[in-house]
Amino acid sequence: xxxxxxxxxxTLVLLALASVAAAQDPLPSWNNTQPKQAIxxxxxxxxxxxxxxxxxxxxxxxxxxxxxxxWVEQPIFTELVFALDRIVAMAxxxxxxxxxxxxxxxxxxxxxxxxxxxxxxxxxILLATHSGMPVAxxxxxxxxxxxxxxxxxxxRPYTELxxxxxxxLMRYLRANGFKTYIVTGxxxxxxxxxxxxxxxxxxxxxxxxALKLQYGYDKGGQAVLTESxxxxxxxxxxxxxxxxxxxxxxxxxxxxxxxxxxxxxxxYTQSAPGAHLTMLVLHDxxxxxxxxxxxxxxxxxxIGRFTDGLYNEAKSRGWTVIRMKDDWKRIFAFEK
Amino acid sequence: xxxxxxxxxxTLVLLALASVAAAQDPLPSWNNTQPKQAIxxxxxxxxxxxxxxxxxxxxxxxxxxxxxxxWVEQPIFTELVFALDRIVAMAxxxxxxxxxxxxxxxxxxxxxxxxxxxxxxxxxILLATHSGMPVAxxxxxxxxxxxxxxxxxxxRPYTELxxxxxxxLMRYLRANGFKTYIVTGxxxxxxxxxxxxxxxxxxxxxxxxALKLQYGYDKGGQAVLTESxxxxxxxxxxxxxxxxxxxxxxxxxxxxxxxxxxxxxxxYTQSAPGAHLTMLVLHDxxxxxxxxxxxxxxxxxxIGRFTDGLYNEAKSRGWTVIRMKDDWKRIFAFEK
Numbered sequence: 001x002x003x004x005x006x007x008x009x010x011t012l013v014l015l016a017l018a019s020v021a022a023a024q025d026p027l028p029s030w031n032n033t034q035p036k037q038a039i040x041x042x043x044x045x046x047x048x049x050x051x052x053x054x055x056x057x058x059x060x061x062x063x064x065x066x067x068x069x070x071w072v073e074q075p076i077f078t079e080l081v082f083a084l085d086r087i088v089a090m091a092x093x094x095x096x097x098x099x100x101x102x103x104x105x106x107x108x109x110x111x112x113x114x115x116x117x118x119x120x121x122x123x124x125i126l127l128a129t130h131s132g133m134p135v136a137x138x139x140x141x142x143x144x145x146x147x148x149x150x151x152x153x154x155x156r157p158y159t160e161l162x163x164x165x166x167x168x169l170m171r172y173l174r175a176n177g178f179k180t181y182i183v184t185g186x187x188x189x190x191x192x193x194x195x196x197x198x199x200x201x202x203x204x205x206x207x208x209x210a211l212k213l214q215y216g217y218d219k220g221g222q223a224v225l226t227e228s229x230x231x232x233x234x235x236x237x238x239x240x241x242x243x244x245x246x247x248x249x250x251x252x253x254x255x256x257x258x259x260x261x262x263x264x265x266x267x268y269t270q271s272a273p274g275a276h277l278t279m280l281v282l283h284d285x286x287x288x289x290x291x292x293x294x295x296x297x298x299x300x301x302x303i304g305r306f307t308d309g310l311y312n313e314a315k316s317r318g319w320t321v322i323r324m325k326d327d328w329k330r331i332f333a334f335e336k
Numbered sequence: 337x338x339x340x341x342x343x344x345x346x347t348l349v350l351l352a353l354a355s356v357a358a359a360q361d362p363l364p365s366w367n368n369t370q371p372k373q374a375i376x377x378x379x380x381x382x383x384x385x386x387x388x389x390x391x392x393x394x395x396x397x398x399x400x401x402x403x404x405x406x407w408v409e410q411p412i413f414t415e416l417v418f419a420l421d422r423i424v425a426m427a428x429x430x431x432x433x434x435x436x437x438x439x440x441x442x443x444x445x446x447x448x449x450x451x452x453x454x455x456x457x458x459x460x461i462l463l464a465t466h467s468g469m470p471v472a473x474x475x476x477x478x479x480x481x482x483x484x485x486x487x488x489x490x491x492r493p494y495t496e497l498x499x500x501x502x503x504x505l506m507r508y509l510r511a512n513g514f515k516t517y518i519v520t521g522x523x524x525x526x527x528x529x530x531x532x533x534x535x536x537x538x539x540x541x542x543x544x545x546a547l548k549l550q551y552g553y554d555k556g557g558q559a560v561l562t563e564s565x566x567x568x569x570x571x572x573x574x575x576x577x578x579x580x581x582x583x584x585x586x587x588x589x590x591x592x593x594x595x596x597x598x599x600x601x602x603x604y605t606q607s608a609p610g611a612h613l614t615m616l617v618l619h620d621x622x623x624x625x626x627x628x629x630x631x632x633x634x635x636x637x638x639i640g641r642f643t644d645g646l647y648n649e650a651k652s653r654g655w656t657v658i659r660m661k662d663d664w665k666r667i668f669a670f671e672k
Contacts, residue, residue: 203585249539
């Protein structure tokens with residue numbers, strides 16, 4: 001009986017807190033422009049059992065790209081900064097890197113060569129720094145690096161460069177029964193090392209690029225999984241749609257991205273019956289963050305970008321474009 | 337205020353139901369032998385916050401192999417029966433199969449050749465029948481087949497050949513905060529077609545062997561995923577440990593299997609810190625089900641089996657062996 005009374009009291013407190021929260025603005029860092037209205041309308045109609053747009057609980061899944069969607073990806077994406085630092089840290093064990101590209105350029109600080117790195121070079125750097133150790137050791141290395149590294153512009157830990165409006169959106173969706181997933185072209189194990197702390201997203205709701213694993217035993221005969229330098233899933237572009245199906249068996253009801261690497265994830269989200277919310281973040285705020293995207297006249301790289309083509313597809317498919325400058329009142333939690 | 341009162345009433349009903357359920361035996365189809373005691377003890381200690389064996393909610397994951405662990409896999413596993421039927425159904429569109437093995441043997445009913453099928457033949461059969469169509473269409477095909485096919489011994493739909501003790505175990509674990517996963521060497525999409533109905537397990541908690549997907553569009557420009565005849569993940573043996581890490585980022589706390597294909601999953605489960613429950617089903621009941629396993633003198637096939645080696649490992653690592661004959665009071669729900 002004691003247990004029941006305690007449960008009732010806990011329920012009462014939770015209900016009271018919930019009604020206080022509902023009375024407040026769930027998205028205080030968003031200006032009251034079209035994207036915020038679209039989010040509020042989507043949540044209102046999809047959680048109302050009497051609405052034709054109602055989505056049952058087991059279909060309430062929201063997928064978030066990470067780099068450029070939930071945190072800063074300029075001037076280079078955080079995981080590559082980590083990888084470059086790791087090349088330097090690992091160099092004493094790899095004397096051959098002194099005379100082998102792309103490692104030689106990194107170790108000698110040859111910026112001219114580094115700026116010409118191809119996708120193949122990036123892959124070599126990521127594979128070399130993400131493999132060869134037990135999975136738990138890799139995640140510990142990531143956490144250690146994150147606790148020390150600071151970004152060159154704000155001089156803050158990279159994990160503080162998350163977008164406050166997106167954190168509010170994640171919390172708001174979760175409060176309304178949506179499961180929030182990170183669906184990133186970045187390394188699954190890299191992001192899992194901090195996703196719970198930074199986004200409140202547990203490891204099993206992080207889908208990312210993954211390496212093949214090797215199965216073995218430690219000296220005590222205990223099972224150990226080790227990352228091998230071979231790609232299993234490239235979770236970018238159509239890979240995001242495929243891997244969402246692989247993990248979930250169904251399309252999400254909502255998806256948020258910012259580049260061509262998110263195009264198929266948004267298309268796949270729209271292929272589900274019923275209501276969906278599909279949004280792209282446009283970086284048009286060089287003062288508070290960065291400006292890059294359609295018609296920015298930057299050279300087209302092979303890494304996903306918000307291109308003119310994506311902008312046109314957003315218009316034709318009815319995806320909502322979030323313009324950071326106009327639609328976000330506050331970008332970072334550390335802003336005044 | 338109306339909402340709050342309704343919630344309170346619902347809470348009251350749920351609490352009342354929960355206390356009734358707790359007073360009853362949660363595992364009525366299990367005899368009161370060592371395996372049942374091990375399960376009850378595991379759940380009691382891992383859910384008691386004051387116990388040193390307590391497992392927090394986010395680590396309460398239980399992984400179940402399917403074929404031979406949660407349902408009958410003799411005389412041949414159900415998915416292969418499905419595939420053989422599909423070869424016959426698909427034959428009019430594949431005139432070349434009349435003169436190509438392994439299809440020719442199936443279509444002509446050449447049992448002598450079929451009994452000599454290699455793993456390569458099985459793979460060819462499974463790939464041919466599981467690929468080439470949109471994922472939703474494949475699952476519809478599975479559901480349609482399951483609604484009509486009957487097994488040769490009990491003359492019942494295959495989905496009735498699930499082990500009642502394991503259904504009770506799944507429910508009992510879920511009632512105690514464990515998430516239950518199917519982790520099968522069978523096709524992920526095959527099992528997802530019925531896992532919710534049969535086991536109460538949603539698609540995102542089924543991990544199985546998976547083919548590579550192709551991304552495309554239908555005539556209306558809508559995204560469509562199609563199975564291609566190439567293996568992405570072979571979720572058997574060490575694949576089960578790797579894929580558990582890939583999907584969950586951590587080992588489960590409990591795992592249930594019946595063959596060498598489950599060996600690494602159980603080892604991986606034991607590698608987690610804290611308490612675990614690791615169990616193997618031994619088929620020693622030819623009267624009520626089948627008998628096969630250690631020292632059964634059957635020829636060793638390459639498909640996972642409960643071998644002498646596995647039996648010895650179970651002893652040395654402290655895995656619990658469930659002997660169907662002694663430990664299960666009732667095997668099927670349809671038994672009197």
